[in-house]
Structure formats: C-alpha cells, structure tokens
Amino acid sequence: MPFIEWRLKPQTGDNTLDTMESIKQTFFQECEDLLQDLESGLILMNDGEGDDETINSVFRAVHSIKGGAGAFELTDLVKFAHIFENTLDEIRSDRLEATKEVLTVLLQSSDLLMDLVEAAREGGSCNEERSQKLMDTLAGFIGAPAETPTETAMPDFEPQSMDDMGFQPLVMDFGFDGDGDDQQAAGFSIHFTPTAKMYAHGNETARLLATLASLGDMKTTCEHADLPDFDDLEPEGSYLSWDIELTTENEEEDVRENFEFVEDDCELIITPLGGISLPELPVLEDLEIEPTPVAIEPETLEVKAPEPEVKKTETKKNTETKTAKPNTGAPATIRINLERVDRLINLVGELVINQAMLTECVVDAGLSQDPSVSSGLDEFKQLTRDIQESVMAIRAQPVQPLFQRMSRIVRKAASATEKSVKLVLEGEFTEVDKTIVEKLADPLTHMIRNAVDHGIESPEKRVENGKPEEGIVTLSAAHRSGKIIIEVSDDGAGVNRERVKQIAIDKNLIQEDANLSDSDIDNLLFMPGFSTVETISTLSGRGVGMDVVKRAIQSIGGRVVISSTPGKGSTFTISLPLTLAILDGMLVTTAGQTLVVPLTSIVETLIPSPEDIHPMGSNSVINIRGTFVPLVDVGHELGFTQEPTDTNNCVVLSIMTDDGVQSAVLVDTIQDQRQVVIKSLETNYGHVPCIAAATILGDGRIALILDVDHLIEQAGQRTPSPELPQIAAE
C-alpha cells in the first residue's frame, strides 16, 4: 500500500511538531489498512483457509500497529497490541493451536483493536473492562500474565547497550573523519568529457569552467591524449576531457547545477574530495580493477585508462541513485484529498453541460451539417465521456472494506443474540463510487443486524427444521445493466407474513380487510412506523425501521426491494446508480415538458399503433409482441396535462424496473440521448414524487430526471390490479 511519500523537510523548531503530527496521521491511515488486513486474515483462518503467510500478515499487522502506537505513546493501544501480538506469535510458531475458540477471541481482539485505534485517533478512551477481559483471555492462551510491556512509552534516553545480549555493535570504517564537524579538504574531483553534440548545441567548455571556478578554488588539467593527427581531425568532433579539482564549501548539487544544460551531452563524474569511496570500492573489486581510492589524488583518472567505459558507467550509476525515484518496483498508488477529486468531478460536470450547450449552438447556427464541425463535435463528446469515466474511476473503490466491516457487525449481532452466524461475501471487489460506499454503511449495517436478529433462527430451531446450526448471511455486490446490485440475504425463516400483516393492522397501517399479495405484505416492512419487535431489542430495534433504510437508499438514488420464501430466508436487493454525478439519459418531451429518462431502465423504444393500446381503469395496457404490460402516460400521471396523450402520435418506452417488472411509459417524442449532469432536487428545492433529480440542458433550461420505477409504482397503486402483468394475450 505505498502512496506518495511526503518528503520531510529539514527540521527547525515547530516544524518537528508538524512533521510528527503528519506522521501520526499517516499512522492512523496506515492502521486502517492494517486493521483490514488483520480482519480479513483472521476471517480466512476462521474459515480454515489460512496458510503460513496469512498468520504472518496477521501478526505483522498487529506488530506494526504496536510499533507505530509506541512511537506516539498511545499506551492503551500498545498494551493491548502487545499481548495480542504475543498470542499471534505463539500461533505463528506453532506453540498455540488456532482452534475455533482461540479464533473467536482473536476476532474479538481485532474488533477491540479497531476500537482502540479509533479511540486513540479521536482522543477518547475505550471500555477498559472489555479490554482487560480480553487481555486476560489472551494471556490465558499463552500461559503468561497479561503484563504490560516494560517499555510502552519511549524510555528516557540511554545509550543502547546490547552487552546483556552478548552483542557488540560492529564498527564500520568508511574512512570518514571521526569528528563530524572537523572539515577535511572539502570539494570535488570532477571529470568532464564533452561530446561533439555539446559543442553542436552551442555550449563552450571554457564558459562552463569559468562559472564553475566561481564556486571555489579550482585546479584544471586538460586531457588531450585522444587528440588525433591534424589530418584526421574532425573540425566538429570532441577530443578533449578535463580533470578538475574543486575546493568548495558548496554541495554536489551546486556543482552539478553548473553542468545542468549540458548534462545529456557530456560525461560527468563528480566524486567528493578526500571523502568516501566505500560503495564504489566493492564494485571496482568486482570488476578486477585496481581499487584505487578514486578521489584522493588527482591522478586517479589514470584508473580509467585500462577499462574506462566500465568504470565510468559504474560511477555514473552511483551518482544517479541520488536522483533515482526511491520507490522502485512498488506499484504506485497515491492518496489524494477527496476534495480535489470532487472538484474535478464538478468540473467534468460543467464540461458535460458545456459540451451540450456547444452542440446546441452549432445546431442553431446551422453548422451541424458541416462534416468538419460535426466530427469535431463528436470527438469532443467522446473525449468528454472518456474524461468523465476516468475521473469516475478515480473515485471508484471496491466495496470490500465496507463488506468487511459488516463481518464485524455479524459477529457482534450473533453474540448478542446467541446465534451462530457466518457472513459470506461475494463480489467484494465490485467497484462503487466512494460517496455511495460511504452512504451505504448505515443502511447495510442495519440490514445485516436485521438479518441476524430477525432473519436467522436460534440454533435449536434451525436444527429442529433440519438446517445446519450455523446460519448464513450472504452479502453480495455485482454490476448489472449499468447499476450496482447489492444483496443481503439470509437462510433464516423468511418473513412471517401472518404476523407482519397482523402488526400492520394493529398499527393502523392497513385496513383489516385489505387484500394483499405476498410481496405487498413483505413490503409492509418498509412502511414508516413498522417494527415487528414489540420491545425494542438492543440490537436492531434502535427506533429506526426498514423505512429509514429505504429512505437512506433512495437518497442516493437507489431502490431496495425484498423477496422472501417462508422457511428458506429473505433477500433484500439494493440497486444503485453507478455514480451520483452524471447519467446517460434519453431526453423526451411530454405535454410540452422536457424530461430525462435514465437509459439504464429503458429496454426498447417503439412507436405503437393505436389499436395496441387498451384503456383499463384509469390507466392503459399495451400489447408488446403478444404481452400486455401496464402503460403509464407520463404527462398525465405527473399532472402536466389533464388530457391523455394522443396515442396516434406518441412514443412508448419499454421499461424494466429494478424488481424485474416489465412496464411501459408513454411520451410525445424522443429528442435525444445524452449524458446529463445530475443536480439534486432535494438539496436545492425539495423532494418531488416520481422525480429523481434535475439537470441543466444545453440551452440552460432545467429538465427533470424521471424516477421511472417510482412513477410506475405510483400508477400501479392507483390501479387496483396487481395481476395486470400476468394477463395473457388473446
């Protein structure tokens, strides 16, 4: 998980504090990753799928958290991580078997560690009793008292003495002068060989040497052994090289800077004078070149005589390391402030609008037929789309961390209800817009708690019903036809419909004689004020019901539906837009209004013949290739007009709703198909039924984006004929 490294500035006074603070922030960021590694590793082990590397990475995670915590004197964290780490070490070295019992405690410890990190970050504290209890249990496993590590905080400075370990530091002699501040001959030995190119580019050695001389005292020798006979002399060739001994207080960079503009056109070897040569030495030895200390005497350059090429390259490489990218080999990842990405997304939104406006201007100016203009516009459109998709990809992140958090919720819920539940994750690498991921956390938590609390039966009951004792809650994510589908399902008892209906009647949510289909009853769970638990349980009944979940999901442009089979379990399906910023839409006109229909919900568009449309109650049905599907007149349904749309002159959009119901909507005409920028109505105005959001069109007008599913649902509720889709064609 490497990311752009902040380079630390030289320390002066307050800066140190800032730097430590910034490292501390890095620590907490790193903890997030580590805790995730820890948890996923432990879950793997718990599932019996762990190997040596799994326990190693689990150990490393706790070890690193402890290490970092120690540096910032987060004593609670260090204390707990210490015993946790020791226990893991015992397992790692096969002194302790990772039984189910041990793993349960380890998972609890991982949860606590997470809380402790959180507490340290927020500056709060954690339940000490819980911490102590777990520490005692862990200590019990490894047969040691839960003692505090002796050096939790940074001990006062004392010279490191490893004598008691029988260790004496190995002294290295690099030929450095012992007393650091004592200056030896400070300066550099420079070997400079220009190529013909350098001269061709208009540079002169004389000028370079003159500016170099300004850095200090300089002794220059010109090497002219390569100079050919006059007859063979190429007037534009380069035959000379220079050896320079520069005594200066300046840095190597300053010397190098002098040659900045000719760097690529010369060979430049800079070695500190009277300085060190150790790293170079082994290389030279390796090449069986006399290991003459490079810089001590000016004559060193003779070394190059036998094998000049080899030595030069090696030395050059050494000088290169300084500027070499330090992160070699590691996949480059960066952490970016989210605000910057958001700003980029907003700009892309503006670009999309601008592109639409430009297109409109071109059409208005009568230029749309001009092939160069239209192909230019097409290209612009494609580029805008590419940019948009690339920017969206920056924000996309796998749902894995979110899903993993849920396994913690399951563990907590299971232990609170004394049930045995396993969470199975599927498609956790599905990428979802970051904003959506964040907003999913609360509803998912609630649904998962519900699944454990209400869905899964008690172990006894499960055994009675011939099910395995351990219940399974499955959390899955997938991309499906331009949407993200997240499912929470359990293999529990399913919705107890009789009870649900009775409660709804008791709470006056429905009439006693209401004739409801099974799915209608299941959907009662989403009604405000519905809660099947009479006494609020500590777990899922926190005063919020599934209606809150539904609203939360709607607020991010999603929908949630339930399907349930008695005795087999229930599935909640959440469908979400890929992004909250831009959508592909079809621009339609109805009753003089321009509306946007999300492209993802449109299956096909067709021009119907009037005889295919049959009025039915206050609505109509349309015969699409032998199947009757409900037809919703958009303009009429939304109240734009009292008159029904003229069926002789209209377009029908065949729609597939998220719950898989086929339906159709009627509009006057189709204008265009394009990307539109989503502008929330809720934040700017307020919620409007059947309207998902608004957008700005190319001409600056505002168009509403239709919530097709809601529209169809609303029309369906008005027509008391839920069996409608099942009517077979004659």
Next chain:
Amino acid sequence: MSIKDQIKIMVVDDMATSRGLVINGLEEIGIKNITYETTGDAAFEVLSKAPVHLVISDMNMPGMSGLDLLKSMRENASTKRTGFILLTGSDDPSLVQRGIKLGMNNFIKKPFSVPQLKSCMERVIGKI
C-alpha cells in the same frame, strides 16, 4: 564535509509510519543523503547496483524480511561491506543472535528516540 553530508543511508521499511519516523530522525540528526525502499527485494535490487554506506532496515516486512535482506547483502560483493542496522519491534535474543551471525552491525528497538537512533548509528560509523 562532515559525515552527515557524506554518508548515504537507505531506510527499508514497508510501513510508512515507521519509515517516516526513521527518516525524520535521520534528518533531525542532519543526515543529508537518505533514500528509502518499501520492500527488501526492491532495496536489494537498488543496493546491488548502487551501494550506500548504511542500511537501516525493518525486520518485519512481507516477502524479504530484514534479516533476509542482510543475508543477501552479505553474500553480494558490492554490498557485503555496507553497514546494516536492524530495526525491530522485539528484543528477542534469538533474533539478535541470528543477526549477529549474519553480520548485522547494530540493532535498534522500536520505539526509539532520536538520540537513541543517533547513538545506535554512532556505534557503527563513529561520531556523527
């Protein structure tokens, strides 16, 4: 030119926090030439082409551990004389023993203070 200006040190640690602490400490001591690598493998690759004077490496890293790195360094002609300080979270004597056998120059236990880091280095390279 003092040691501080001349010595080239490479810090090897997979954790940004720990790496940051060491680099920060070295900069506070006044070391000018500091590079870093995030894995033992990457470090060895770079070192074998361009040795430094001193490597300060973490012990616990995925893939090549600190001692694995030390072993590879000691077996390679161009890095066998490079100084090596092991950064460790534990003072497990057997770890230290293994380090001694492989030719580690010194070790430092986390958490450490800047003076401790300095003293640890001075025991290897002389007064800074």
